[in-house]
Amino acid sequence: MSVGTMGSESLRNAMVDRLAADHVAKGFVLRPEVEAAMRTVPREVYTPGLPVEQAYENEAVITKRRGEETISSVSAPFLIAEMLGQAADALGGLDGRHVLEIGSGGYNASLLRELVGPSGSVTTVDIDPEVTGRAATCLEAAGYTDVTVVCADAEHPIEPGRRYDLIIVTAGAWDVAAAWREQLTDGGVVVVPLRTWGMTRSWALRRSGDRLVSESHRQCGFVSVQGDGAHQVRYVDIAESVHLRLDEGQQLDPAVVAGLLAQPRQEAWAGLSLPPRTMLSDLDLWLATRLTLDVEKFVVLSAQEAAVDSGMVAPSWRFGTPATFHDGTFAYRSALRWTGRRFDLGAYAHGTKAAAEAGRMVGHMRAWVDAGSPSPVLHVLPAHAPDGDLPEGAVLDKRHSRFVLTFTHEKGAL
Template identity: 75%
Template sequence: MSVDTMSSEGLRDAMVDELVADHAAKGLTMRPEVEAALRTVPRELYTPGVPPEEAYRSDTAVITKRHGDETISSVSAPWLIAEMLGQAADALDGGLTGRHVLEIGSGGYNASLLRELVGPSGSVTTVDIDPEVAERAVACLAAAGYGDVTVVCADAEQPIGPSRRFDLIIVTAGAWDIPPAWIAQLGEGGVLVAPLRTFGMTRSWALRRVGDRLVSQSQRLCGFVAMQGTGAHEVRYVDIAEGVHLRLDEGQQVSAESVGGLLSQPREQVWAEVSLPPRTVLADLDLWLAARLADEVDQVVVLSAQQEAVDADVVTPAWRFGTPAALHEGTFFYRSALRWADDLFDLGACAHGPNAAAAAGQMVAHMRTWVDAGQPAPVLHVLPAQAPDGDLPAGTVLDKRHSRLVLTFTPA
């Protein structure tokens, strides 16, 4: 059957088959109950006006609201929804059945999947800051037969109701910090799944509540529309050359001119001389590099580039959508594109500036340590802002507005 003539059910099954294959390619296994929910909920009813073939693309979000060039609301991409639901179910002992769930950021589709997963003895509440989005979610949920999902219009930075407690809070907008309300609304052992930016890089973290702190159980590479309201935290970009940008965190200052000037100086390329298989989780390496370099360099930043700039060899980043980079004593350096030999690859770093060879060598040394240590995966600990230093686990500390984040690493 051609895509043109495929029924919604056929499109849905094809999408889920792709999602199962995508999981397998990443070394993940989709839980059967998540697969069953994905095969049940009619996604096209949450994307009115969009051709069903687009609604059922496994790798694409459907944009539902923009402010100028910026996307402020969407029905999230199925691959990401599927991974986050898997993270939630894995992190909750006994899975999702009978759980009480709060979703932050509404579109209706994910809330319906959650409704399927928690079953009749559970409940789903979804909150959105935007009245238009909330109204739309109410209408779509009713049309799809999920009218028992509660939709609230509010800024989720604050608790949605006095003394409400949830087993799971799943956040579907990009956060920079963990507001106290999210921890306070979780029961002991409850799980928060949230896309959180650390060192300018966003990961979906599944975090379990233990007393007044959270400890991560898993994390996945992801991207989301930005959080609005009192927890909004603008991402700033500095253009350092045509099609080449640095993503900066709060308080960071970079002179576009001076870093741009460095790019015209000779490039030093250093290799780690390692041989790694394609499934190596380089997102873990990137957080390792940022955490290690944070104490050693003037600034850790994120490099991104347009394809044209990469093709023109202006920069050769490992991943053009966000590669860890650093500035130190007038030298700029970053993780460079992989070097393949047969089916294995080597890691490398590029540098420009007066200490280019040493800087690239420093980054590569951290890559080798990561490989020698068994490619450790990051673990995130979230503590209240007032936690004394003595209470923090040994790791890299990132102080945010409401919380103290500590990154530690455990061998895979």
Template identity: 35%
Template structure:
């Protein structure tokens, strides 16, 4: 397709990169990544999209899910996320790079541009039709030296390792043991990691017996196939309010059936934000301090029926213990006419322990406020690491890894 209304692909590509840098959502910059994104044509990896769609700062679906209520099976990632994850990865000339999630092949082409003629790039996907698509697009773009393999990304590709850099373009709930074996000490891994209902692009540096983060950024990716440690369930009879939690958390949604029918308690803090200020760090703070942290999603019909609005109905942090729940909420403050709107932050609780849980949410809002851009350090250890060898912090156990999250 790739029809255009007149602007050249180069102009649209440069305009997209300029917009990403001007908006500066992540705060991360690298001149080599900027050059790669101005050079590698995204539209040629998306032949079924218009050229305007290819250079919009949006993800593009390339493989629909037959289940209309489910997420797509494969897509081209949003360009600003591609940009900051490549900055996190810090690919050098001559690096050997492994990518999990082939997608369109566009990201692999960017990786090859960064690794240069002396570098190597291997990209993989579990779906043969996805790898076949990526292979066609890479060949059409003169990237025939990029390897494309069809397999479960959790297995890696040991025959081409060890790797200096590894990057996942799918949401991971666990860090497979094979990755530890194939990533060289001193190497870097960038992965959209999922825990406590949230997803963050975590940049790890591989050390002898652990991986330690130096960058944690907000992102959203399709979940990898085969990792099913996240649970979900409705907590109301009308299936309008849903929780998402991890298998290591003792959450039983059936215990909350009556909670939302009880009187609510709203607890407010003195913390406020402007209309464009992020409060994403509150969720991260909760995940580092509260084992009960999970995610709540609420459909509009539930709020129309009287349920108090979460801060973000599509995904907000919540605390759940037994038959009680509290979740993050916001409310516009009263201000002088003409003044910039402000929103105060708080929590709403339901159930016998709702007030206590709401107070605990508010405690983390207050802890977040004086250091709003602070990022946690996420340290990953092999699953057999003894407790006394872990750093201090909140411990989250997965089948292949022990995560420690601390501020």
């Protein structure tokens, strides 16, 4: 099914070519059926008012803001492709599947409609009537008349009594709502961007009884879930344009961290020579689980471009870098140090115990490499699960669930 404008087909194909190359560069496989769907669905129909060239730029298109905050967008195609790939890998294909999409826009729903085929079904839900209204209009315009569009808070059951093979959440969540687990078939999969220790990953979680266990994860960013499941992220500024992201109910007195970056910097290096495709987003979760055990605060640093350009900070990733506050000292994972095509891992620290804290962080990085660079596996159990039922790992108690993060060497589909 395709209703496109003149020239849109070649723009669309060029976008999918770039997206396929991006998958290869990241070491992922773009499944043929996902690629075919993306070559079919006319994205410009879901971005009305935008020049067709921009509709195919492989970026999110913001459709609604509240003040400074983006609250709705048509998601970036590369991210949608990765998440659909996670879903299809976990379920062995999507043909004939019954799918609930949380967070509407129309574009992803039509890709899903292509993927599930005539015997499957797609329901898309959004909390915002303006979004569902636009999604319904656009779906109709593109010829996808067999998608059910619902306006509701997806924290609660949708189409009560129904079970879905796949629930795909396209807003950033902090917890797994009880309704999502309950509305999944046994063996069904929820693909959801979840924030743990201030860092968001899209997890493909398979249901087995009352628990969910991850099969894959991808680094990502999303607009936050609203409604009853909303959970506010808080920021403390450590300097102009440099922020610390606090999660999991953390508190940090701004006066305590103010001025720390102005103190002399100490650095430590792990003395490693790693290849380019090393999964550093896995290392960051490893650091979170280890550092929370032995420092006062594990936080996530984010910085504006100007703060990085001026050399005030040199974080590993300016949108979210593991950082600690301990013993009057601030430390963070630094930008990589390259020698030819290989790199070393390091940490920078400012404060009274700077050398020790940079060294502590680097010690955990070395331990991850020495352990064989294991990948995280997320286990999600109901909030009432007793400690004895939890696998051995780092435990994070949320509102409805108990999260446990373990690490594995089985790379498989990860």
